[in-house]
Amino acid sequence: MKPAPFDYAKPASLEEAFSLLDGHGEDARLLAGGQSLLPTLNMRLSAPAILVDISALEALRGISIDNGMLRIGALTTHTELKASKEVARAAPLLAEAASHIAHPAVRNRGTFGGSLAHADPAAELPACVLALDASLEIAGRGGTRKVAAADFFHGLFETDLGPGEILTAVEVPVLRKGFRSGFAEFARRSGDFAMSALAAHGRFDGERVHELRLVYAGVDIRPVRAQTAEQTVEGKAVTADLLADAMARLGDDLDPMDDPHASGVMKLHLSGVLLGRVLSAMAGAHR
Amino acid sequence: MTPSREISVTVNGERVTVRVEPRKSLVDFLREDIGLTGSHVGCEQGVCGACTVRLNGAIVRGCLTLAVQADGAEVWTIEGVSDSGEIAALQQAFLARNALQCGFCTPAMLLTAAALLKENPAPTRPEIREYLSGNFCRCTGYQAIVDAVESAASDMTGAGS
Ligand SMILES: Cc1cc2nc3c(=O)[nH]c(=O)nc-3n(C[C@H](O)[C@H](O)[C@H](O)COP(=O)(O)OP(=O)(O)OC[C@H]3O[C@@H](n4cnc5c(N)ncnc54)[C@H](O)[C@@H]3O)c2cc1C
Numbered sequence: 527m528k529p530a531p532f533d534y535a536k537p538a539s540l541e542e543a544f545s546l547l548d549g550h551g552e553d554a555r556l557l558a559g560g561q562s563l564l565p566t567l568n569m570r571l572s573a574p575a576i577l578v579d580i581s582a583l584e585a586l587r588g589i590s591i592d593n594g595m596l597r598i599g600a601l602t603t604h605t606e607l608k609a610s611k612e613v614a615r616a617a618p619l620l621a622e623a624a625s626h627i628a629h630p631a632v633r634n635r636g637t638f639g640g641s642l643a644h645a646d647p648a649a650e651l652p653a654c655v656l657a658l659d660a661s662l663e664i665a666g667r668g669g670t671r672k673v674a675a676a677d678f679f680h681g682l683f684e685t686d687l688g689p690g691e692i693l694t695a696v697e698v699p700v701l702r703k704g705f706r707s708g709f710a711e712f713a714r715r716s717g718d719f720a721m722s723a724l725a726a727h728g729r730f731d732g733e734r735v736h737e738l739r740l741v742y743a744g745v746d747i748r749p750v751r752a753q754t755a756e757q758t759v760e761g762k763a764v765t766a767d768l769l770a771d772a773m774a775r776l777g778d779d780l781d782p783m784d785d786p787h788a789s790g791v792m793k794l795h796l797s798g799v800l801l802g803r804v805l806s807a808m809a810g811a812h813r
Numbered sequence: 814m815t816p817s818r819e820i821s822v823t824v825n826g827e828r829v830t831v832r833v834e835p836r837k838s839l840v841d842f843l844r845e846d847i848g849l850t851g852s853h854v855g856c857e858q859g860v861c862g863a864c865t866v867r868l869n870g871a872i873v874r875g876c877l878t879l880a881v882q883a884d885g886a887e888v889w890t891i892e893g894v895s896d897s898g899e900i901a902a903l904q905q906a907f908l909a910r911n912a913l914q915c916g917f918c919t920p921a922m923l924l925t926a927a928a929l930l931k932e933n934p935a936p937t938r939p940e941i942r943e944y945l946s947g948n949f950c951r952c953t954g955y956q957a958i959v960d961a962v963e964s965a966a967s968d969m970t971g972a973g974s
Pocket residue numbers: 555556557558559560561562563564565580600626627628629632635636637638639640641643644646648649650651687691692693694717718719720858859860877
């Protein structure tokens with residue numbers, strides 16, 4: 527289908543973008559890569575009066591490392607995230623997860639900021655920023671604020687972004703000594719949204735794992751931490767018995783709903799399989 | 814009605830200036846305004862890949878890119894890369910391996926395969942499948958397409974060495 531008519535503006539500065547958002551209120555939508563927004567317009571699920579294309583805003587571009595922080599501009603595409611040397615070194619989890627997003631042609635346009643702002647419950651990057659304890663930089667008329675990833679995702683396609691606000695960048699602490707991450711997912715076909723995806727990040731000393739964060743996508747209305755499973759493994763060596771124990775407790779953390787792609791029971795099972803695979807790989811990589 | 818916009822796009826090496834409605838997709842602009850109908854339109858929601866074109870050097874979904882977003886950009890379509898001879902080896906391999914039947918998916922398959930071989934001149938079969946996973950073919954069952962890309966890659970790397 528074709529979208530309903532809309533107007534289009536491409537501001538050259540954040541100031542200009544804020545004026546457009548102020549002027550049009552609810553009728554305006556930001557356009558980044560368009561890979562989530564344009565399908566919904568084409569299907570006429572929404573019909574904004576004007577699209578504000580943020581792709582010319584230089585403040586939203588670039589990847590840099592400064593003071594132990596990796597800063598990734600909101601307009602960074604999934605392809606750029608996957609290819610960046612800085613990301614590979616400072617936050618390899620993001621590069622690994624990016625290769626699971628959609629297909630090359632979609633990754634060439636879809637952006638990091640767009641994925642977080644869209645907040646699809648099955649999307650990979652929201653789970654990753656939660657696992658990495660990232661902080662999100664949000665700009666508005668009144669200035670810039672920072673929000674922890676843990677406070678950003680409110681619900682199904684709902685975030686902490688208020689009217690007139692623009693997500694400008696993501697800041698991730700540079701990978702510290704002893705820390706490792708892992709990612710895996712189950713999707714029906716390569717590039718589909720995940721039935722369950724797991725982003726994990728934690729510290730290893732010898733065999734033992736500490737401060738582990740296990741974040742699942744695709745199993746709830748937003749990315750969720752499996753805290754019971756995290757506590758089960760805290761401070762322990764990763765063995766087959768420990769993994770079996772953690773998997774058995776995953777039901778305390780996750781209560782996936784049925785969807786057209788998989789039943790809740792199947793998703794819970796798959797989530798356990800991911801836990802075993804990802805943690806074994808992380809522990810194995812350390813040896 | 815929203816006012817139309819004037820855009821200038823370099824399509825297959827030639828600069829064109831046209832007025833388009835903001836809601837017009839890049840692939841509709843190419844088909845309807847420029848008359849280049851080699852890029853196809855299937856699902857219009859990013860899933861089938863039939864609308865694949867090259868925008869500033871990278872393959873994109875022509876149905877999920879607005880024509881106004883391509884203002885000032887360089888676009889290559891199947892017509893351009895075909896005429897230039899750039900993908901001749903792939904086209905030859907598709908023909909030799911029966912990698913097309915109705916041909917609806919073929920222009921996009923060729924552009925996507927060309928992007929793969931540029932990044933990775935000697936891909937494995939799983940790598941070919943992975944890269945083409947966003948391009949649907951309702952006819953061939955994919956085996957012949959993977960065969961064709963594999964043989965084009967070995968012809969091209971063989972010829973280059
Ligand atoms: C076939 C297909 C398969 C896909 N598969 C996956 C997948 O497996 N996993 C996955 O994670 N994603 C997938 N996607 C979605 C893709 O990752 C999108 O790129 C991403 O969700 C949105 O990024 P975008 O830049 O395209 O955002 P847009 O579509 O431009 O915008 C999305 C929303 O975010 C808002 N927005 C965008 N940028 C900002 C900003 N900086 N500040 C505030 N608000 C903003 C927009 O207003 C809009 O509401 C798929 C898409 C397609 C078409």
